Amino acid sequence: MGAGGRPGVISTEARPKLASKVRLRYDRRGERYMLLWPERGMVLNPTATEIVKLCTGDATVADIADQLGAKYPTQPRDVLEHQLVEFLTSMADRGLMDGTR
């Protein structure tokens, strides 16, 4: 997957960043992170939280996959990258992630 993959799928060279309307917020009551945008919200699981925090607009998708790989050495790198791209693509389709096209 990655550059030259199927249309609409994020390239590994892309530098994703939360869209301007979206904010990451810690939810004290639920002890978890949430994404908030106008009139909507989404609870993130710990892995999604980690990914979102790495989406700074500086790191490429490949960089992020490297960082996740270092953290989860038992996971095959291609599986990690595949899951990462899937997650970011769904976020971008919902208008929650910029810098992906």
Place this chain on the structure above:
Amino acid sequence: MNTGPTRNGATEEHRPYTLVAELTYKCPLRCVYCSNPLDYARHDQELDTATWLRVLEEAEELGVVQLNLTGGEPLIRKDLETLIEKARGLDLYTNLITSGIPLTRERLARFRQLGLDNVQLSIQDVTAGESDRIAGLRSFERKMEVARWVKELGFPLTINTVLHRENLGHVPDVIAMAERLDANRLELANTQYLGWALANRKALLPTRAQLDAARTVALEARQRLKGKMEVLFVVPDYYRDFPPACMDGWGRRFLLISPDGLALPCHMAHSILGLEFERVGTRPLAEIWSSSSGLGKFRGTAWLPEPCQSCERRDIDFGGCRCQAYHLTGRLTATDPVCVKSPDHGLVELAREEQGTDEELIYRGPNLKVPQPV
């Protein structure tokens, strides 16, 4: 900690994620479908700044993460800056829901500095003539200017256009306008027939054919603009077979504070006679949430009548909209008449048949004599 339900039926699943702060009922516009109650003028004793600040703090404590600053027209409040600053300090996602009137670019820039997250601007139609007629005020050109300021200042922009018989055919143009204004989000929200819209129902209710055509256009735009602009299309309850879960359920996910401080489950609940709601400032918000009789009145499903009680949608729609049921039938616990299973569904069918009758529009204003439900 798992505890049982409180005195008014609040459980772990009753958490207000969103606080709707109706700061004032004053508004320079006089929209014919305004969702404020017909007797809004009775609630003109507005909360002071200190009370609002305390409400924001206590709401965040209670679990609120989203704040909608609305009204009336929230820009009328001179302390909006103070409230935005406080909301940012509490890390609330803050959305200003506004007509854009009256506003200067400087004031909007100040909101940006103070941490306002999103601006939702209402635009009534795509031409000045039509838009201003519905709003009862020359305002369209100014709204265009405000939309440009919003984007120039780096805010995300939501455009909200309320749809009805006279503008449903303009939906392609509304979408084009939102694209031109570089909106991040477009709410195509059909009128719901409560409050002023109920008073103007004959003039505003569309045909099913109009609605279907507009929905097709909106869904096409949603696909085409995926990832660029979020396009929402909200159908009127009157053309659904089953009601949606109004406010995600009574006193469950939303808390609304009226300009005079009533803690409500929605923007119309204080128009239901016989319910008791509490005023903020008398005791902590958390206590009001868990013991106000009004907020607990329709929590859960135990109160539901037939045909709801034995319906498989019981836990999906909770009997539908209470305000709609009350204002159409005069009964507090009636099944929402928009539901095809409701014994009162004929009222909605009749309203659909009557649509299109030429009626003079009633503009929002403080002096309407409020009709009581039949």
